[in-house]
Amino acid sequence: MSQDLLEVYNLTVNVGKFSLKDINFLMGPGDYVIILGPTGCGKTIFLESIAGLRALNKGALFLNGKEITHLPPEHRYMGFAYQDSLLYPFMSVKENILFGAKARKMAGGPEILRRMEQLAAAMNITHLLDRYPRFLSGGERQRVSLARAILTRPPLLLLDEPLSALDQQTRHTMQELLREIHHTEGIGIIHVTHDFSEALQLGKRMLVLHDGQVEQEGEPLEIFYHPATEFVAKFLHGENLIPGRVLRQGGEQWFEYGDGDFLLGPLPKNCLTEGLSKSGKLSTLLIRSGSIRLSRAAEGPAAANCWTARIKSVIIGSTHVDVYCNGNGRWQASLSLAEWQGLDLRRGEQVSLSVSPEHLHVIAQ
Template sequence: MIGERLTLQDIQKQYGLAWAVRDASVEVAAGEFISIVGPSGSGKTTLLTMIAGFEMPTRGTIRVGGKDITFLAPNRRDIGMVFQKYALFPHLSVRQNIEFPLRMRNRSQSGSARARVDEMLDLVQLRPFADRFPHELSGGQQQRVAVARALIFGPPVILMDEPLGALDKKLRESMQFEIKRLQESLGTTVVYVTHDQDEALTMSDRVAVMRDGRIEQIGRPSELYSDPKTAFVADFLGSINFIPARLMSRAGDVVTAQIGSGQIVTARLSREDGAGLEAGDALQLAVRPEHIGFNAAAAENAVPLEGRLENVVFAGATVMVFVRLCATGQTVRVQVPSLDLSLPDKGSAVALTLSAKTVKAFGGDKGGEA
């Protein structure tokens, strides 16, 4: 099974005067796993349902492998779909559920079809459960049946609408790797909608972040995490601190900013927010919790920040430390390995450090609100 290229060109969806999706253009390569994330109401599920054919776009073109499917009925698109609640038939066994797409295509009576079902049962490791019914399976097993049913007829594209949302955290993490393993072994093209940012970063070749019906940024997970184009993307993907500052000078996209009345920081300004900024304008300095450290002497080109330790939250391998900055009065989060640091008591004065190469600057008075 080899996936095919999926092309979305200038897709729009309007309900009355309200826009659900605006000018969405994405080129998904054959065999690529791309996730679509965004807050509720951002348009991600509407975009997925238009690809599936359950909704028709107001404008734009959808192509699979060069074939225009924009206005084809869902059953004529030959696209696989895994729903959030799996949508398994309760009166059919695991084998019969997986076989169902072949039956609908009049391909269920041949010996090769039976062999294909066995192949899929082995692929999702459910051969011993072939004669059980959905209510006799765990959530993870039901999810694997849904994936096998979507894969069995060899669709060029598979769509997944938050398929792991109903699972507990440990099982969800296990199934993330299981789905990625299946996708890579089969070379399937997958478009995956999720509200879980960590899930998207873990599973995807690329991630598209949506906001107010538009694609705010699309790129590799590491690119979006380390070099977000907007404050919204920075804030939406992972944990981040926004520290208010004032622009003192700039040379292209490199700025010198002042935090409060003291510390001077050099940072790289986002290209999306750089136009028209002048000395004295408000900035937001964005820095990930893991990029703030203690012990100024140990960091190269470090900028010291004084503060008071407010709280410490243990999270297994890491500790999240909350520190109130003296310069701004705000609380920032600092993430450190749980075994590497002996922390002072709550209320104690501490010295934090910022490294210029890990700080991103955005224009405006407020950080990216999701």
């Protein structure tokens, strides 16, 4: 069995009136972990605590099986890159990249210079080595910052919203670069962001933080479709969130809300342990907009999980169309551009909406 790269036990850090509270977390070698959450939830404090930039009020940290709880940052041998690249303005790009190695008395040797040249080539900044930071674009500065952070082959790279200040095209390029670094270097990465699309692109695992605590941990897509709490569902833009209650009728489980009901599939084990199998349990239903099928209004009685609504508004994007409807509540459905064009519908027209039981997710209150 491989040893965990990073072990975090009962991590508690108090900063003024804010606290990170009893965070437990294990990270395997080569993992790419996303820390996701809103502004002020403690993401950066968590990262700085791992790096040794903040002292713990309680808890313990282990890196490759060795306790590092009380080690200073320079003895933890981690790479760190902030949103602001924090390059030294009086140093050239080459000098900035070599700075971390110099601090560890590794700079100047042929091996570290070859390593610097290889990284510069991989990140397409060889032609910038003699320039100074003020002459670089935002994306170029972040590449230099990443090269500096991984020059000495740290076992763990910490990234604090490194892409948030970049334009969309540069952000996409940097995501490709981070994937390549993760693959070729075999380095473990903890990446802080508030952007879920970034988490989907890069992360193998994800922790959602809220008010200094871990709200949910798992694979990004699993959390997206099966949020554990209403906060996670709302933070990940849960489009159709409906308060109601779970009922059992004739051996089937239904979700009843003010304007109708839905036939549910088998409830997941975590829902059963939270008591949702009990008839009448208050809960919230999540239906992702992409799970709702939209078609021209059908005649005759409606089947289970099928209802009629009227198109209120339509927002056409570059890859998909969001359709907002009223009928037994308010609904949002998402279709591909091709699907929408094939339906040839307009605002105000009546449509049929339907959803499969397996696409209904119940959240305990």
